[in-house]
Amino acid sequence: MTAKIFIDGEHGTTGLQIRTRLAERRDIEVISIPTEKRKDPAARAEFLNTADIAILCLPDDAARESVSLIENNTTRVIDASTAHRVAEGWTYGFAEMDKAQGDAIRNAGRVANPGCWPQGPIAFLRPLIAAGLLPADLAVTVNGISGYSGGGRTMIEDYEASRDEAPEFMPYALTLKHKHVPELQAYSGLSGAPLMQPAVGNFAQGMLTALPLQLGHLPRVPTGAELHAALADHYGAITGSVVDVAPLGNAERSGALDPERHNGSNNMTLHVFANDARAQALLIAVYDNLGKGASGAAVQNMDLMIGSDGR
Numbered sequence: 001m002t003a004k005i006f007i008d009g010e011h012g013t014t015g016l017q018i019r020t021r022l023a024e025r026r027d028i029e030v031i032s033i034p035t036e037k038r039k040d041p042a043a044r045a046e047f048l049n050t051a052d053i054a055i056l057c058l059p060d061d062a063a064r065e066s067v068s069l070i071e072n073n074t075t076r077v078i079d080a081s082t083a084h085r086v087a088e089g090w091t092y093g094f095a096e097m098d099k100a101q102g103d104a105i106r107n108a109g110r111v112a113n114p115g116c117w118p119q120g121p122i123a124f125l126r127p128l129i130a131a132g133l134l135p136a137d138l139a140v141t142v143n144g145i146s147g148y149s150g151g152g153r154t155m156i157e158d159y160e161a162s163r164d165e166a167p168e169f170m171p172y173a174l175t176l177k178h179k180h181v182p183e184l185q186a187y188s189g190l191s192g193a194p195l196m197q198p199a200v201g202n203f204a205q206g207m208l209t210a211l212p213l214q215l216g217h218l219p220r221v222p223t224g225a226e227l228h229a230a231l232a233d234h235y236g237a238i239t240g241s242v243v244d245v246a247p248l249g250n251a252e253r254s255g256a257l258d259p260e261r262h263n264g265s266n267n268m269t270l271h272v273f274a275n276d277a278r279a280q281a282l283l284i285a286v287y288d289n290l291g292k293g294a295s296g297a298a299v300q301n302m303d304l305m306i307g308s309d310g311r
């Protein structure tokens with residue numbers, strides 16, 4: 001049976017990317033709401049209740065409204081917004097984060113697609129904390145850079161109206177209350193809130209997230225090789241993983257740390273750098289904010305839920 005997919009918010013940044021990714025697919029049917037009715041709750045309710053899977057690419061409040069409009073128990077949901085990522089009854093849509101997560105997504109009725117910023121840090125921290133190499137109470141700071149498409153249609157329009165004057169690098173979340181802190185803490189296994197220090201760059205798409213680690217105070221200090229081996233073991237054991245681990249870094253600079261490197265794909269590469277003599281490590285993830293950070297992950301989750309190999 002062909003699965004019916006409804007993208008609520010299909011004309012926004014994330015929705016359009018999902019449409020493009022699904023355009024050539026023969027194993028699904030995308031059911032599309034007329035543009036002029038896209039904010040009409042009654043029309044949305046009809047599409048939501050007809051779909052096998054509804055992918056919500058909406059602001060948080062509209063995503064909550066969509067869920068409330070579903071009256072049957074057959075429509076399954078993938079929500080790309082922040083609304084349900086730590087909500088009870090929802091499964092976090094990061095298939096590679098541990099061995100059981102792919103099956104949990106496969107069987108879930110409600111999947112919360114992860115935010116773009118937490119995915120890199122969770123990809124490092126969850127397996128390393130589970131392996132006992134890092135403690136849950138580690139004080140963690142996350143920094144990095146994202147292309148401006150991460151800010152959705154409004155930020156894209158703002159940048160594209162005046163790119164010549166826009167700063168190349170702009171730190172934000174300066175109140176230290178970034179909306180991704182709760183999901184990052186919950187799924188990485190940290191006992192305390194990480195400090196997130198994101199920045200937006202004067203380029204459209206792609207991102208890089210970095211965790212600089214001071215490890216000298218730990219009762220047992222893991223070496224860079226141990227951190228690297230634990231990550232390689234973890235991702236090597238996950239069937240269908242789109243996360244891969246680069247060889248342990250030993251160069252002063254690396255062209256692989258280009259935030260735009262994975263643009264248009266759903267891949268993520270994890271890099272480990274270390275100075276064992278100083279008990280310091282630097283973990284850097286490279287991925288596409290609109291790929292593994294949003295639309296690519298949503299399609300990956302949809303494929304798990306309908307049991308498709310993506311053709």
Ligand SMILES: NC(=O)C1=CN([C@@H]2O[C@H](COP(=O)(O)OP(=O)(O)OC[C@H]3O[C@@H](n4cnc5c(N)ncnc54)[C@H](OP(=O)(O)O)[C@@H]3O)[C@@H](O)[C@H]2O)C=CC1
Pocket residue numbers: 008009010011012013014015038039040056057058059060062080081082114115116149150151152153154289290293294
């Ligand atoms: N951009 C990114 O990198 C990522 C975004 N996300 C999340 O995905 C969701 C969508 O973000 P993004 O695509 O960037 O946002 P956009 O602003 O680009 O798109 C949102 C879409 O939703 C529509 N919309 C707004 N309100 C309603 C409503 N009440 N009913 C129906 N449709 C509505 C908008 O229509 P109109 O434009 O006409 O108002 C627009 O088409 C957000 O929750 C965001 O947090 C998640 C991961 C990454």
Ligand SMILES: CC(=O)N[C@@H](CCC(=O)OP(=O)(O)O)C(=O)O
Pocket residue numbers: 080081082114115116117146147148149150151155179198199200293294
């Ligand atoms: C550059 C930029 O502004 N990025 C957005 C996050 C985009 C994203 O992935 O977050 P959601 O899925 O939670 O919307 C921000 O930091 O708020």
